[in-house]
Amino acid sequence: MKHRISKKDILKLLLLAAIIVAADRGLFAGFSRLFDKLETVGLSEMVNSQAEIVVFGSSRACHHYESEVIENITGKSTYNIGRDGLGVPYTRGACDVLLKSYCPKTIVIEVGPKSIMTRSCGNQLKRVSRLAPYIDQSDVVKEMILSQGPQHKYRYMSKAFRFNGLPMYVFYDITKRDKFVKGYEALDKVYDPTYFRLPVNAGKGFVQSDLNEDCVRLLIDTIRSAKENGAEVILVTSPRWGGFAGYESDERECFAFIEQLAKEHGASYIAVMQEDYPHFADASLFADVDHLNRQGARVFSEIIADILIEKTTPSSR
Amino acid sequence: MFFNSFEFFIFFFSVTAAYFVLPHRFRWVLLLGASYYFYMSWKAEYVILIMTSTLTAYLCALGTGRTESKNKKRCYLLVSLIVNLGILFTFKYFNFVSDSLREMLAGISIQVNTPALRVLLPVGISFYTFQTLSYTIDVYRGKLKPEKHPGIFALYVSFFPQLVAGPIERASHLLGQFYEEKYFDVRRVCHGMELVFWGIFKKVVIADRLAIYVDSVYNNAANHSGPSLVLATYFFAFQIYCDFSGYSDIAIGAAKVLGFDLMKNFNRPYFATNVTEFWHRWHISLSTWLRDYLYIPLGGNRKGKSRTYLNIIITMVLGGIWHGASWTFVIWGLVHGVMLAVSKLTMPIRESICKKIGLKEWATRPLRIFITFNLVCLCWIFFRANTVSDAFYIVGHLFSGWPNIFIDQIAVSYGIAAIAFLLFAELLQTRGDIAEKLQQSHLALRWGVYCLILFSIVLFGVTDGSQFIYFQF
Numbered sequence: 001m002k003h004r005i006s007k008k009d010i011l012k013l014l015l016l017a018a019i020i021v022a023a024d025r026g027l028f029a030g031f032s033r034l035f036d037k038l039e040t041v042g043l044s045e046m047v048n049s050q051a052e053i054v055v056f057g058s059s060r061a062c063h064h065y066e067s068e069v070i071e072n073i074t075g076k077s078t079y080n081i082g083r084d085g086l087g088v089p090y091t092r093g094a095c096d097v098l099l100k101s102y103c104p105k106t107i108v109i110e111v112g113p114k115s116i117m118t119r120s121c122g123n124q125l126k127r128v129s130r131l132a133p134y135i136d137q138s139d140v141v142k143e144m145i146l147s148q149g150p151q152h153k154y155r156y157m158s159k160a161f162r163f164n165g166l167p168m169y170v171f172y173d174i175t176k177r178d179k180f181v182k183g184y185e186a187l188d189k190v191y192d193p194t195y196f197r198l199p200v201n202a203g204k205g206f207v208q209s210d211l212n213e214d215c216v217r218l219l220i221d222t223i224r225s226a227k228e229n230g231a232e233v234i235l236v237t238s239p240r241w242g243g244f245a246g247y248e249s250d251e252r253e254c255f256a257f258i259e260q261l262a263k264e265h266g267a268s269y270i271a272v273m274q275e276d277y278p279h280f281a282d283a284s285l286f287a288d289v290d291h292l293n294r295q296g297a298r299v300f301s302e303i304i305a306d307i308l309i310e311k312t313t314p315s316s317r
Numbered sequence: 318m319f320f321n322s323f324e325f326f327i328f329f330f331s332v333t334a335a336y337f338v339l340p341h342r343f344r345w346v347l348l349l350g351a352s353y354y355f356y357m358s359w360k361a362e363y364v365i366l367i368m369t370s371t372l373t374a375y376l377c378a379l380g381t382g383r384t385e386s387k388n389k390k391r392c393y394l395l396v397s398l399i400v401n402l403g404i405l406f407t408f409k410y411f412n413f414v415s416d417s418l419r420e421m422l423a424g425i426s427i428q429v430n431t432p433a434l435r436v437l438l439p440v441g442i443s444f445y446t447f448q449t450l451s452y453t454i455d456v457y458r459g460k461l462k463p464e465k466h467p468g469i470f471a472l473y474v475s476f477f478p479q480l481v482a483g484p485i486e487r488a489s490h491l492l493g494q495f496y497e498e499k500y501f502d503v504r505r506v507c508h509g510m511e512l513v514f515w516g517i518f519k520k521v522v523i524a525d526r527l528a529i530y531v532d533s534v535y536n537n538a539a540n541h542s543g544p545s546l547v548l549a550t551y552f553f554a555f556q557i558y559c560d561f562s563g564y565s566d567i568a569i570g571a572a573k574v575l576g577f578d579l580m581k582n583f584n585r586p587y588f589a590t591n592v593t594e595f596w597h598r599w600h601i602s603l604s605t606w607l608r609d610y611l612y613i614p615l616g617g618n619r620k621g622k623s624r625t626y627l628n629i630i631i632t633m634v635l636g637g638i639w640h641g642a643s644w645t646f647v648i649w650g651l652v653h654g655v656m657l658a659v660s661k662l663t664m665p666i667r668e669s670i671c672k673k674i675g676l677k678e679w680a681t682r683p684l685r686i687f688i689t690f691n692l693v694c695l696c697w698i699f700f701r702a703n704t705v706s707d708a709f710y711i712v713g714h715l716f717s718g719w720p721n722i723f724i725d726q727i728a729v730s731y732g733i734a735a736i737a738f739l740l741f742a743e744l745l746q747t748r749g750d751i752a753e754k755l756q757q758s759h760l761a762l763r764w765g766v767y768c769l770i771l772f773s774i775v776l777f778g779v780t781d782g783s784q785f786i787y788f789q790f
Contacts, residue, residue, distance in 0.1 A: 012760075
């Protein structure tokens with residue numbers, strides 16, 4: 001018995017490879033169209049909205065900034081692109097994709113200690129893969145994704161791989177679509193403060209070495225590119241229940257750092273805290289420690305809309 | 318280098334290409350070099366351990382073969398057992414024994430600082446140790462002639478497809494295959510690649526997706542109610558099955574591409590109708606190893622009923638410890654041992670009841686499968702829980718807090734669909750080997766299935782390079 005490989009086998013192999021490449025491209029084309037129709041996943045609705053104010057951030061952006069309230073008070077169309085679990089790296093990528101299409105007048109970035117501290121930032125870079133469908137449109141997205149490992153550049157040789165996990169997103173979109181209004185999703189729970197426990201590291205103070213350098217750099221890059229394109233950038237820290245329960249002083253130091261960072265790069269910074277806004281000492285405005293509920297988000301959105309008017313009125317600058 | 322990584326594919330295709338280009342007499346050198354490179358990609362220094370294990374088993378077996386004296390044979394066996402089990406104990410169990418001793422003494426108010434070794438667990442140590450042990454014991458028993466070629470023997474111990482997570486091959490099955498000249502056979506290569514991709518599919522599309530829900534519940538068990546704990550346990554049953562059998566499929570498939578046949582390691586275990594049958598279908602290479610080299614030498618079923626039950630329990634407890642140096646694995650093994658003993662004890666009673674009622678075997682089959690599956694799942698709690706107290710908490714709260722369930726809608730719906738697909742595929746398997754049928758089917762259908770599996774991996778696969786659970790054993 002000798003090696004058994006014939007010309008026919010080689011031709012078959014080549015044909016199979018060609019079919020796989022064609023199927024890959026076909027799936028990519030089909031999924032690209034499908035992806036554009038998703039409202040809660042991806043950026044197409046944000047880009048199509050051509051909103052004048054765009055809010056970026058993670059779940060605290062998504063559930064805190066009620067687009068319609070901000071829109072009614074400021075008179076400017078608003079879209080909220082904050083999504084659960086997606087932090088500064090996602091904001092950097094999404095903002096770059098947005099700026100390639102148009103430049104909103106105001107970009108609001110929800111940012112807080114959790115966004116830029118080491119432990120909570122590590123996984124966020126992995127989640128940039130949610131922006132993989134835009135890898136060919138944005139060098140920023142491409143760089144962030146490919147920087148995660150040498151194998152990524154081979155994986156993305158498959159066009160369809162850009163939509164890894166898409167079937168789950170479609171399901172998510174179908175089940176969540178009605179709950180999102182211009183990107184904002186309300187939380188209807190009410191927080192029970194008796195469950196509150198101080199974090200283990202409470203009282204240790206803000207340590208600059210705990211900062212995630214990558215996240216800070218990406219935040220600065222986001223501000224810079226938005227400013228270069230002519231957008232007003234406002235960094236905001238929205239209320240947390242924990243912030244009013246004994247370890248606010250820790251966070252204040254972090255807020256001062258963010259404020260300094262904003263100042264250096266031509267952005268504004270607002271931390272909505274209890275001493276200035278006593279409304280948020282009421283636990284019934286919260287869904288959990290980190291998130292406002294529907295009622296809290298409305299109160300906060302009214303406050304933020306007023307601040308936006310003040311910050312973006314030419315005479316106030 | 319994980320089987321589900323891009324690096325492995327580059328490595329594997331390079332080795333395969335070189336393997337078939339090289340003349341037969343040089344191939345063992347290539348495979349041995351590739352196997353050692355594969356092993357060293359984890360922690361290069363640990364190659365010393367596998368070399369020591371190999372050399373000891375090789376020399377002891379040669380010595381055993383050359384002497385007629387029973388005492389000398391026994392001495393050689395003892396040396397091999399001490400060295401191999403000594404390495405295994407030092408790197409896998411020393412800290413566990415030391416910690417357990419300290420805690421035990423602390424329990425009776427004696428504070429002692431027991432020593433601890435700062436070593437990482439060498440990948441696959443339990444697998445290749447068992448492989449060398451079985452070889453030495455077989456030579457000692459006269460069932461096998463000692464292998465004279467040190468290179469071929471080293472290749473038997475380190476053959477890369479099955480090096481880090483089995484199947485635990487017997488020398489009588491694998492050694493001879495290294496002498497046979499292999500030819501590039503398209504049919505065989507296709508069959509091998511089918512297995513490889515099916516294994517990857519099970520790992521990244523099913524196991525790793527299920528892991529998302531399982532981890533979120535098991536890593537925070539106290540915050541979850543009964544239904545979430547039950548669902549996470551069912552999910553884990555399929556996660557570990559797909560993870561481990563997926564690995565085995567890749568190993569068997571990769572070896573097949575090169576022309577080698579590795580033993581079957583799984584045979585639809587969740588269709589077992591009793592716990593004994595489950596162990597005939599689950600991790601077959603380990604369960605047969607335990608039977609041949611532990612249960613039977615302990616006396617098996619030859620020394621009376623009560624001794625048989627004790628032997629079963631001892632074998633299963635040691636099987637549990639083999640999985641890991643933790644009390645959770647000890648309890649897991651113990652519970653399985655007790656279940657096997659009870660199953661054996663009550664088998665005649667159950668059969669006579671069925672006979673009296675007039676129930677046919679087929680009528681009770683679904684119920685028996687259901688009960689066996691749930692008993693096995695109950696044991697998985699000890700296997701997966703992070704600590705013994707977590708495991709008992711979970712067992713104690715399985716029926717509390719109904720109907721409040723933590724539903725990550727996407728993870729749960731996806732998990733259920735994935736399990737349904739797997740069970741469907743396994744049911745099809747009962748009507749004959751799917752791979753065999755696929756080979757005989759029309760080209761269009763075959764390629765359609767290939768594309769379906771490939772693009773399922775692309776679209777549904779978890780791609781963060783998570784490692785196989787059994788690598789840590």
